[in-house]
Amino acid sequence: MKVSLTKTVIDKEMETKLIEAFRNEPFLRGKSVEKFEDHFAKYIGVKYAIAVNSGTVALFLSLLSMDIKKGDKVITTPATYISTANSIVNCGAEPVFVDININTYDIDPNMIKKAMEKYRNKVKAIIPVHLYGYPCDMDKLNEISNRYDIKIIEDACQAHGAEYNGKKIGSIGEVGVFSFYPSKIMTVGGDGGMVTTNNKNIVEKCRELRDGGRSKDNPYLHNSIGYSARLNTINAAIGEVQLRYLDEWNKNRNEIASLYINELNNIGDLKLPLTSDSKYNRVWYLFSIRTRYRDQLKIFLEKYGIYCETYYKIPIHLQLPYKKLGFKRGMYLNAEKYADEILNIPLYSQMTKKEANYVISYIRNFYSNMI
Numbered sequence: 001m002k003v004s005l006t007k008t009v010i011d012k013e014m015e016t017k018l019i020e021a022f023r024n025e026p027f028l029r030g031k032s033v034e035k036f037e038d039h040f041a042k043y044i045g046v047k048y049a050i051a052v053n054s055g056t057v058a059l060f061l062s063l064l065s066m067d068i069k070k071g072d073k074v075i076t077t078p079a080t081y082i083s084t085a086n087s088i089v090n091c092g093a094e095p096v097f098v099d100i101n102i103n104t105y106d107i108d109p110n111m112i113k114k115a116m117e118k119y120r121n122k123v124k125a126i127i128p129v130h131l132y133g134y135p136c137d138m139d140k141l142n143e144i145s146n147r148y149d150i151k152i153i154e155d156a157c158q159a160h161g162a163e164y165n166g167k168k169i170g171s172i173g174e175v176g177v178f179s180f181y182p183s184k185i186m187t188v189g190g191d192g193g194m195v196t197t198n199n200k201n202i203v204e205k206c207r208e209l210r211d212g213g214r215s216k217d218n219p220y221l222h223n224s225i226g227y228s229a230r231l232n233t234i235n236a237a238i239g240e241v242q243l244r245y246l247d248e249w250n251k252n253r254n255e256i257a258s259l260y261i262n263e264l265n266n267i268g269d270l271k272l273p274l275t276s277d278s279k280y281n282r283v284w285y286l287f288s289i290r291t292r293y294r295d296q297l298k299i300f301l302e303k304y305g306i307y308c309e310t311y312y313k314i315p316i317h318l319q320l321p322y323k324k325l326g327f328k329r330g331m332y333l334n335a336e337k338y339a340d341e342i343l344n345i346p347l348y349s350q351m352t353k354k355e356a357n358y359v360i361s362y363i364r365n366f367y368s369n370m371i
Contacts, residue, residue, distance in 0.1 A: 107129065156177060178196070294343045
């Protein structure tokens with residue numbers, strides 16, 4: 001048996017919608033884009049959603065729409081994909097990394113408070129990342145936001161459908177940002193992203209920026225230096241269909257994750273991810289275990305057709321462009337420990353219990369052979 005890390009779902013209904021959009025709508029600015037935006041906004045529980053061509057661009061445009069610029073600082077985590085920090089740098093601003101909570105893998109609000117004491121007036125925004133679908137502590141983050149009058153941009157690129165205190169992730173901060181990269185829980189048949197907000201000024205600025213800086217009132221007038229950042233009509237048509245299946249897929253992922261947790265508990269030195277409770281209603285973008293035998297376990301599992309991954313094996317602050325900015329090993333110990341031990345085992349929307357049990361059996365086999 002071969003078990004992949006992730007699988008992208010494109011079924012007959014999505015193919016039909018793709019062909020309909022291809023034949024009946026313009027490739028750009030088609031009705032499918034507006035429909036996808038409207039439905040996504042309603043799903044998240046916000047007034048506005050704007051589709052763009054990637055999650056990275058969604059982050060970048062969100063920062064620009066909030067007038068983040070050279071001389072400003074933005075707090076975020078070093079334990080995520082590099083695009084989160086890159087979007088800050090590309091605005092001319094400076095990332096301020098804050099270590100993670102080793103149990104949640106999310107940014108540690110207590111460490112943010114220390115960073116605010118150090119930088120205070122220079123920090124203009126916080127970008128918490130709901131890593132692997134586990135919500136950040138938004139109560140504590142909002143407390144910091146209100147105290148220092150700074151905005152929160154939720155990086156929800158891995159948290160489609162997750163909730164915190166009954167509210168959808170992406171609806172709690174000033175802005176939410178989603179990615180539809182092919183490995184995500186839902187995609188658009190390619191790359192894509194979405195900005196969600198209740199702030200009309202932000203969404204209008206993002207719309208302008210994604211379309212070359214074009215005025216909404218005059219297509220020949222450009223109000224700003226913008227970008228070509230639109231989502232294609234065909235991609236939007238696929239995304240609109242996938243959105244309808246999102247809750248069903250998350251339910252199946254939760255069942256597989258529960259099976260993993262029940263069967264892998266108290267095995268060897270495995271540290272399992274946190275599950276949901278009354279406040280943190282997580283989704284399972286990936287299932288991440290931690291072990292000091294990470295590399296050996298990965299080799300062993302892949303020998304039996306079980307494909308794993310070590311996402312974010314090198315934290316952002318240890319990537320070459322950021323080392324050049326003065327960041328170095330030892331600055332964020334929890335993020336570094338996480339990076340040295342994390343292993344993502346297979347979990348996807350159509351995964352069967354038979355496949356999950358196959359993975360479980362070989363993880364058990366690995367540890368039994370060590371005794």
